[in-house]
Amino acid sequence: MTRTEIREKITELLSDILDDEDLVLEDSTLASNVDGWDSVNHIKLIVAIEAEYGIRFDTEEATAPENVGALVNLIAKKIASPE
Amino acid sequence: MTSTALDNWTAVRRFSMADQISFARLSGDRNPIHLDELAARRTEAGNVAVHGIHLVLWALEALAPVIDHASLAAIDCDFSSFVRPSEDVTLAVRRRRDSKLRLEASVGGHRNMVLTLTFGPAGPSAVIDDLPDIAIDDEPLSPSFDDMATFAGWLRPSFTNTDVEAAFPLLCRALGAQRIAAIALLSSLVGMICPGLHSIFSGLSIKLLERMDGKPGIGVRTKSVDQRFRLVRMTVAGSGIAGELSAFERFPPVDTSLARVRSLVTQGEFATRTALIVGGSRGLGAATAKLIAAGGGRVVLTYFRGAPEAEQIRAELIGAFGEPTCRAMQMDAARPELSDIDRVKDEITHLYYFATPPIARRGNRLFDRGIFDEFMEIYVKGFLDLVELLTADKKQSALTVFYPSSIFVDHRSKNMTEYAMAKAAAEVLLKDLAAARPGLAVMAPRLPRILTDQTASVPPVPTEDAVETLLPLLRAQETAG
Numbered sequence: 001m002t003r004t005e006i007r008e009k010i011t012e013l014l015s016d017i018l019d020d021e022d023l024v025l026e027d028s029t030l031a032s033n034v035d036g037w038d039s040v041n042h043i044k045l046i047v048a049i050e051a052e053y054g055i056r057f058d059t060e061e062a063t064a065p066e067n068v069g070a071l072v073n074l075i076a077k078k079i080a081s082p083e
Numbered sequence: 084m085t086s087t088a089l090d091n092w093t094a095v096r097r098f099s100m101a102d103q104i105s106f107a108r109l110s111g112d113r114n115p116i117h118l119d120e121l122a123a124r125r126t127e128a129g130n131v132a133v134h135g136i137h138l139v140l141w142a143l144e145a146l147a148p149v150i151d152h153a154s155l156a157a158i159d160c161d162f163s164s165f166v167r168p169s170e171d172v173t174l175a176v177r178r179r180r181d182s183k184l185r186l187e188a189s190v191g192g193h194r195n196m197v198l199t200l201t202f203g204p205a206g207p208s209a210v211i212d213d214l215p216d217i218a219i220d221d222e223p224l225s226p227s228f229d230d231m232a233t234f235a236g237w238l239r240p241s242f243t244n245t246d247v248e249a250a251f252p253l254l255c256r257a258l259g260a261q262r263i264a265a266i267a268l269l270s271s272l273v274g275m276i277c278p279g280l281h282s283i284f285s286g287l288s289i290k291l292l293e294r295m296d297g298k299p300g301i302g303v304r305t306k307s308v309d310q311r312f313r314l315v316r317m318t319v320a321g322s323g324i325a326g327e328l329s330a331f332e333r334f335p336p337v338d339t340s341l342a343r344v345r346s347l348v349t350q351g352e353f354a355t356r357t358a359l360i361v362g363g364s365r366g367l368g369a370a371t372a373k374l375i376a377a378g379g380g381r382v383v384l385t386y387f388r389g390a391p392e393a394e395q396i397r398a399e400l401i402g403a404f405g406e407p408t409c410r411a412m413q414m415d416a417a418r419p420e421l422s423d424i425d426r427v428k429d430e431i432t433h434l435y436y437f438a439t440p441p442i443a444r445r446g447n448r449l450f451d452r453g454i455f456d457e458f459m460e461i462y463v464k465g466f467l468d469l470v471e472l473l474t475a476d477k478k479q480s481a482l483t484v485f486y487p488s489s490i491f492v493d494h495r496s497k498n499m500t501e502y503a504m505a506k507a508a509a510e511v512l513l514k515d516l517a518a519a520r521p522g523l524a525v526m527a528p529r530l531p532r533i534l535t536d537q538t539a540s541v542p543p544v545p546t547e548d549a550v551e552t553l554l555p556l557l558r559a560q561e562t563a564g
Binding site: 017019036038040041043044046047057058059062 | 285
């Protein structure tokens with residue numbers, strides 16, 4: 001799975017959570033740049049990502065990514081070597 | 084679903100405290116976040132919050148003239164932020180597609196709830212059998228995560244169908260009072276039982292079933308708990324509905340216990356201080372009051388609305404350290420001249436200024452002048468007025484000031500612009516004040532995000548411990564004079 005595919009999947013999941021069909025995420029996008037991407041919706045996104053990819057984040061990992069690119073990297077790493 | 088009538092359809096409502104009480108009585112959800120201003124102030128909501136299920140039922144009732152409830156097959160709802168009484172909440176159609184109707188409830192353009200209605204054939208009947216009855220007490224429960232993980236039971240309504248019909252007549256006529264009562268009970272389930280006291284309703288997804296037979300009420304069983312995010316998911320079935328709901332358990336109000344504070348403070352280390360602690364009834368102010376009192380100092384703590392909380396701390400400190408240790412007085416930090424400050428000012432050696440309006444704000448505007456003015460009124464004007472009052476005509480003009488600035492001046496999340504600007508302005512004021520008044524010793528550290536009532540978010544965001552952050556700073560203060 002490529003980074004682009006992961007980012008597109010994150011966009012799809014977050015778009016559904018935020019009810020925003022026009023959502024566009026770049027690697028540099030910060031949660032604070034996206035309307036509605038608050039702490040509760042972030043958890044919903046993390047739970048949706050876990051269900052989608054069959055992976056699991058610990059609390060620190062779930063809140064640590066500073067932007068979308070870092071989250072994509074974390075997911076790619078988890079998919080490559082599931083615990 | 085009716086089509087043309089929905090074009091540009093909106094409904095607006097302002098919930099009142101009478102509505103809050105009425106729905107609490109109806110649903111049995113008497114969680115203090117919905118009814119008690121003081122208790123709600125110590126939660127992420129910051130103020131009394133409208134019951135989420137009340138919003139849902141109001142929306143469905145308001146839609147009655149324009150949709151065909153009889154063909155309603157499913158209700159999905161996502162609660163994204165709190166609605167407060169006295170706010171105008173607007174319900175509007177966001178999207179219609181195939182058999183789905185998506186609506187949004189918002190206040191001032193800020194989304195509070197997304198409600199998705201699906202129309203089509205009703206689902207087959209479903210119940211969760213053989214469950215023990217659960218009583219809904221007057222006080223909400225606060226179960227552990229272990230207890231929540233194995234939770235199951237049958238909730239019976241304590242109200243009659245007539246009560247529900249009076250509150251939601253059109254809805255009950257279309258879908259049946261027993262079914263609407265079961266939906267109302269979901270509020271009690273979350274707010275009173277699981278997670279109960281510290282709950283925040285996140286969302287629900289329920290199907291409307293073709294039959295509504297069997298005993299009144301609803302069966303519930305925990306599907307999963309996720310302790311990482313303090314999240315509980317439950318399945319529900321009965322009275323013509325079946326589905327899932329999710330709720331967070333927020334952090335309980337911050338408690339800096341005196342026992343812990345005493346174990347960290349050296350006896351007598353603050354004995355020379357008589358501290359005026361503005362905003363001392365909770366959060367960092369309350370923690371500071373305990374630290375100084377535990378170190379042998381005397382404190383005068385001020386409160387604006389939290390008289391019971393201030394009295395609780397005063398009684399606790401007097402009980403532990405004796406009568407002279409603590410006094411409490413009411414003060415509007417924006418108008419300190421209206422307080423009884425004159426009666427204590429000659430004794431005050433240290434000023435700790437924790438007064439603040441609610442910090443978190445909502446809205447999509449980059450900058451709101453009204454919010455900025457509110458911060459400035461307290462962080463800058465009120466503070467300067469208080470310093471003037473404390474030092475004017477004082478026998479000894481020396482005053483040591485602790486003013487908490489914030490790391491948000493440099494690094495902040497969205498919607499913190501006005502807060503950070505006002506804190507930055509205060510930093511400038513403090514610098515110039517210290518230069519202009521040789522008698523003042525000023526410390527204005529940029530504090531990290533510290534766990535307080537205002538920052539105890541769901542889900543957990545990394546925060547620092549109040550006592551461990553404050554104690555070294557109090558020790559490092561240079562005394563004026």
